[in-house]
Amino acid sequence: MAGKGMRCLSEAMRGLSLGAQTCRTVPVRTAPLISRRSMATEAPVSKITRSVAEKWTPITTVPVTVHSFPDLAPRSLETYSAKHLYLPLRRDILHLAVVYEGDNTRQGTAQAKTRWEVAGSHRKVRPQKGSGRARVGNKQSPLQRGGGKSHGPRNRDFGTKLNRKVYDLAWRTALSYRYRRGELIVTEDGLDLPLPEDFLQQAQDGLLTRELEDAFIEKYVGEMLGAMQWGKAHGRTTFITGEERMNLFTAMGVAGENGRALELEDVDVKDLLETGRIVVESSVLKEMIKRHRSDLVTSIFLPGQKNTKETTMGTVVYPSSKVSYT
Amino acid sequence: MRHLPRLRGAVSASLCCSSPTHIRTTTAVAAVATTSSSSTKTQSLQRRTLSTSLPRSDAVEAYTPPQGLKPPPQAQKAAVRPDKITDPAYEPAQDGLELEEVGGLDGWWENPDNYGVGRQWVGYGPAEKITDPAVLEVAVYRALVEAMVARRQMNTPDATPARDALLESGWGPAALTATTVQTKLCGGSHGTLILKPAEDVETATAAEQEAEVTEEAKEQLEAAVTPEQEAEVVEAKEEVKTAVASEQVAEITEETKEEADTGVASEQETETEVKEEVDATKDSADHVISTEEARALLKEIGHEWKRPMIKDLIYKYFIAKRIYKLTGHRIPDGKLVAINSGGVLLKEIVKPPKAKKLAEEIENKQLFQSLPNVKVFPRRVTPIDKEKMMGRWKVIREELERRGLPVIGTANIDNAIEKKWVTGTK
Incomplete structure (x- = not known):
């Protein structure tokens, strides 16, 4: 009895073994080596992988050359964290930010009168029965000419919400996008447009009419930005300054087809993505990043504890530092 | 109303970067504000061009201010009143269309004599990129x-x-x-x-x-x-500059004095010499x-x-x-x-700059050259283009002109009226 029981068990165990499973014992039919060939559409080996032995050192800082304006001579070199100006392009985040800004820019002041707001008497227009015509209540009815509007626009707030950290990331992504494409030109502080001395003198002396002044500025700025390859033919240029610079802002107002000038306060992500290039003062760039890095620095301050997440921003490398050549 | 001067002609921003007095108290942008007005009043009187940065020493030497801006004549000449005209052949115009347009300041700056010279942008690098x-x-x-x-x-x-x-x-x-x-x-x-x-x-x-x-x-x-x-070059440049300046002054005085022909000739000679000298200095200074x-x-x-x-x-x-x-x-x-x-x-x-149009790209890469049935055009091939290719356009044009019909477009001729009857649209 016991022997039979053991036999059953061993049979059962054999059934469970790998060899007993038919699907596993089916021999794989491998083609002979001679007939093997590479597929016609075989992709080349990608170069994105790297050797394990090679140390992975991602870029942590990126250089920013500060130019003088308008001759664009390189004057100094600053470094910014890659998290500020070298972020990967995230179109989804930029889209969120632009939509968010658009929503919050809507005035939402459209309003039509409902039947309860239309002025006038609420007398019944004609008797309910006997006239042979349709029954009518009062003349404010939406069906009547001059009546109220049913489901018309009402004053409302179209504003939507976006997490602050996402918005800040979008801002820096927009800057990074410009930076990577070489469309972010940083200038020394005090960015303004130099207009010719003789013209300014004549304008001040009242020798030129406003039309002539405008025509001159239009021609002058057009030629200047054209020579710099910054004008209309090259997608216009956005100048961003810390405060209103009269010459620059007046000139860009007149010669608007070649670009625009904005104060830092008026800039948003959409502005950074429009036009061919962004020309920004060094300190304004720093300020922009300072205002939009909530995802990089903590807002919780503990006494005696340093904010370890804070990264380098606008560190001047040249001409101040004395670093030996490596 | 216009505020004069609308264009601030004064502050050289770079000169006042160090003293930010325009500070917005409410926002953090205060640190960004860079110009001041009070500290630079004296400078503003001297220097009216706005520069955003301190001029480089070499730039100042090479800098020749733009000149020759000509304002329009200030005195206005009034037209003679019709009743004061004595010419018997005068006939007053019935409408403005008949009149010839005279005067006006449209395109005043398009005239190079009015616009002056030396206004082109000068960058840090050469005016034209080297592509060789x-x-x-x-x-x-x-x-x-x-x-x-x-x-x-x-x-x-x-x-x-x-x-x-x-x-x-x-x-x-x-x-x-x-x-x-x-x-x-x-x-x-x-x-x-x-x-x-x-x-x-x-x-x-x-x-x-x-x-x-x-x-x-x-x-x-x-x-x-x-x-x-460098010192030599600078010296040479200065010499030339002073020479040119003195020549110019001499020229002006001579013009007013109405000098004899011989004087003018010698003047021209010296001028050409000076020019040559300038070119020579330039060559020795920068030889690409x-x-x-x-x-x-x-x-x-x-x-x-x-x-x-x-x-x-x-x-x-x-x-x-x-x-x-x-x-x-x-x-x-x-x-x-x-x-x-x-x-x-x-x-x-x-690397050459990226082509802006697909047709340019194809032309640059010499694509489809071997395909006899493929042609690439930089723009849409219009019916007129097809007629031109066929060589029939000239004839069509002549015929249309002969009949007084519009060559391109439909002028003011509407669609066929029968179309409305057929489709029933209003």
Whole structure:
């Protein structure tokens, strides 16, 4: 009895073994080596992988050359964290930010009168029965000419919400996008447009009419930005300054087809993505990043504890530092 | 109402960067505000052009202010009243269409006599980018050498003026390019780009060798660029300037005096001489090498410098600055990050700009040349184009003109009225 029981068990165990499973014992039919060939559409080996032995050192800082304006001579070199100006392009985040800004820019002041707001008497227009015509209540009815509007626009707030950290990331992504494409030109502080001395003198002396002044500025700025390859033919240029610079802002107002000038306060992500290039003062760039890095620095301050997440921003490398050549 | 002066003609922003007095108290942008009005009033009276940065010393020397702006005549001439006209042939016009348009200030600045001269933008680099690959390669090599020398001299404070002069200088005389190119670059012990040590020098360490080579190269370059030659050039320029100025003054006085013909002739002669002198100075100051010269130099340069790594950020910055000065190619910072060797740098600069249109791209790449049934047009092929290809357009045009019909478009002729009847639309 016991022997039979053991036999059953061993049979059962054999059934469970790998060899007993038919699907596993089916021999794989491998083609002979001679007939093997590479597929016609075989992709080349990608170069994105790297050797394990090679140390992975991602870029942590990126250089920013500060130019003088308008001759664009390189004057100094600053470094910014890659998290500020070298972020990967995230179109989804930029889209969120632009939509968010658009929503919050809507005035939402459209309003039509409902039947309860239309002025006038609420007398019944004609008797309910006997006239042979349709029954009518009062003349404010939406069906009547001059009546109220049913489901018309009402004053409302179209504003939507976006997490602050996402918005800040979008801002820096927009800057990074410009930076990577070489469309972010940083200038020394005090960015303004130099207009010719003789013209300014004549304008001040009242020798030129406003039309002539405008025509001159239009021609002058057009030629200047054209020579710099910054004008209309090259997608216009956005100048961003810390405060209103009269010459620059007046000139860009007149010669608007070649670009625009904005104060830092008026800039948003959409502005950074429009036009061919962004020309920004060094300190304004720093300020922009300072205002939009909530995802990089903590807002919780503990006494005696340093904010370890804070990264380098606008560190001047040249001409101040004395670093030996490596 | 207009506020005068609408255009602020005064503050040189760079001069007042150091004293930010316009501070917005409410926002953090205060730190960004850079101009002030009070401290610079005296400066504003003297200097009306607005510059955003301190003018470089060399820029000021080379700067000739734009001139010749001509305002419109201020005195207005009133037309004669119709009842005062004595001419019996005068017939008053019935409407404005018959009248000829005279005067007006439309396009006043389009006239070069009114607009003046010297208003074109002057950048840091040359006015036109160099596109010749051979010249570009020599320029890149020269930039690498000079930037390397400048970079090595960074920690020596007394070398600052020489370094700045080196970085800011143009092509210089032709011999300078040849001298620079003789300095060799190669890969160092860590695979980075260094100045190649001379083979016959027997020094103990690689560092010493390098230091020696750097010093040598620096001496060579300094001798070539500064200070004697520059001083000479500057002197020559000043001489020419004063000469021109004195000539101009003389010219004006002579004109008013109505001088004799002989005087004018001699004047012209001296003028041409001065011009020649200016050109000569210019040539000796900045000689952009020709393709043949570049090719000859390239044989000397070789390819050893293209592979070694370029890592140092300041070195890269110097290179970019030199290349912009020599060739007019501005290397954006975003690209500078990825540039890690001379070869990559060269490729980046030599690469022609991306075609704006597909047709241009196809033309540049010479695509579809072998396909007889494929033609590429830069724009849509219109029915008129087809007629032109066929050679029938001329005839059609003549016939249309003969019948008084519009050649292009429908003029004011509406669609066929029958169409409305058929479709039933209003």
